[in-house]
Amino acid sequence: MFTGIVATCGRIERVEPLSGRAQGETATDEATGLRLTVEAGALGVDDLGIGDSIAIQGACMTAVAIDGNRFVVEVSGESLSKTVGLDRPGPVNLEKAMRLADRVGGHLVTGHVDGLGEVVRFEPVGESWILEIRVAASLARFFAYKGSACVNGVSLTVNEVEDRADGTVFSINLIPHTMAVTTLGTLAVGDRVNLEVDLIARYVERMLGATQLPGR
DSSP states (O other), X not given: OBOSOOOEEEEEEEEEESSOOXXXXXXXXXXXXXXXXXXOGGGOOTTOOTTOEEEETTEEEEEEEEETTEEEEEEOHHHHHHOSSSSXXXXXXXXXXXXXXXXXXXXXXXXXXXXXXXXXEEEEETTEEEEEEEEOHHHHTTOOTTOEEEETTEEEEEEEEEEETTEEEEEEEEOHHHHHHSGGGGOOTTOEEEXXXXXXXXXXXXXXXXXXXXXX
């Protein structure tokens, strides 16, 4: 379990196939996973052990090796097919799993990506930035005004939700601090992002849906 408060920006330094694919085959083939070597930056790995969970771009991964200030995770083909930003070298948001005694500065995040969104607007407004993301119809009902959303592992507050002809779009205001300490500042219109819906909204939707089942 995580809070969506990014500890630091690390970097995927090395990407290797887990199986013996021939060179040139698609890295995201459903049967193929990847082994990622991640430079942890300021995250610190002194208290990290083999088997511990780390959120990388909002996706919960398990450390399988630790070397200096680097750690290694293995990503399944299934995970690669449901996320972005984990199949190539580049900067990534990092967060260790929360302790029960930690402050929950963001919201409860499981690290299980629910789907992808598309950036449709990203521009400065005063001292802040406006980020608008279009979501699939299957996820639209989980986003609400002043509710929580996790974007590439970052806990954010939804400022506006609009149902448009081309899909549902939610808007977020990014303060300068968030831009400085996460990878969100590298986004551009057309980019895809990892989304996790609010945990409470997920259960409310299930409970309301269960009342419609036969015998209820």
